[in-house]
C-alpha cells in the first residue's frame with residue numbers, strides 16, 4: 001500500500017508543478033484581462049456578494065496564480081489595492097509581468113496559504129479562485145484567512161471542484177478522448193506533443209498530484225464555520241457549461257493548438273458562454289449546489 005503524501009510533499013509538488021506551468025498557464029486556460037475577464041470574474045463575485053460588490057480598500061488573494069481574479073477586480077474598481085500571494089514564485093513572476101503590461105500596481109508575496117506573513121485584521125477582502133482544493137490543511141488556512149480579515153471583512157472563494165460535479169464531468173471527458181482521433185481528422189489538426197500545455201511531459205506527470213480535495217458543499221461550509229466565520233454561503237455554478245467545456249477542452253488537449261481551426265475555437269468559446277448563461281439563469285437558482293461542477297463560497301468575519 002502506498003502511504004498518502006505528507007503535507008510537506010503536497011506543498012512541494014504544488015510549488016514545483018506551478019513554477020513550470022506558469023509560462024503556458026494563461027494560454028492553457030484562455031485567461032483574459034480585458035472585457036471578457038472583467039465580466040467573468042465580476043459574474044462570479046456578484047452571485048454571492050450582490051450586484052455591486054465593494055469597493056474594498058485592501059484585498060488579499062490566496063493562490064493568485066497569474067493574477068486572473070485580482071488584476072481583473074482591480075481594473076473594474078471592485079478592489080482599490082491588491083496583495084497577491086502564491087506558493088509558486090514562478091506564478092507570481094507571471095503575475096507581475098501581467099500587471100506590468102496592464103500598467104497597474106500589485107504587491108506579491110510568495111507564501112503558503114496556511115502561514116500568511118501579514119498582520120491581524122489587515123484586509124477588507126480575502127479571496128481566491130481554484131486554490132482551496134490544493135491545500136493540505138484547510139483548518140489552518142481558514143484560521144489564517146479569518147485572522148488577517150478585519151472585523152466585518154468578506155471572504156470569497158470560487159472555482160472549487162465539487163465531489164459529484166467532478167465525477168459527472170468525467171463522462172464528457174472520457175467520451176471526448178474516445179472520439180478525439182476522428183475529431184482531429186475532421187479538423188485537420190495535428191496531434192499534440194505530450195504535456196505541451198504544462199511546460200513539458202515531466203511536469204505534466206505532476207499535475208495528477210497537485211489536487212487534494214473535491215468538496216461537498218457541507219465540507220466547505222463546515223470548515224468556514226469552524227474558523228469562526230459568519231454568514232457562510234455556498235452556491236454551485238456551471239453544469240451544462242462544464243460538460244460542454246470539458247468535452248471540448250479534452251478534444252483540444254489532444255491537438256497541437258496552432259493547428260486547431262479558428263472557427264472551432266470561436267464555436268467552443270461562444271457555446272461555453274451560452275451554456276454558462278443557461279446555467280446561471282435557469283439551473284443554479286433551482287438545483288442543489290452539490291451537482292454543479294464548481295462551488296463558490298462567501299462568508300464574513302464577525303470580529
Ligand SMILES: C[S@@+](CC[C@H](N)C(=O)[O-])C[C@H]1O[C@@H](n2cnc3c(N)ncnc32)[C@H](O)[C@@H]1O
Nearest residue numbers: 014018063064065068086087088112113129134
Ligand atoms: C489552479 S491554480 C489557480 C490560479 C489562479 N487563482 C487562477 O484562478 O487562475 C492554483 C494556484 O494555487 C497555488 N497554490 C497551490 N498550493 C498553494 C498553497 N499551499 N498556498 C498558496 N498557494 C498555493 C498554485 O501555485 C497555483 O498558482
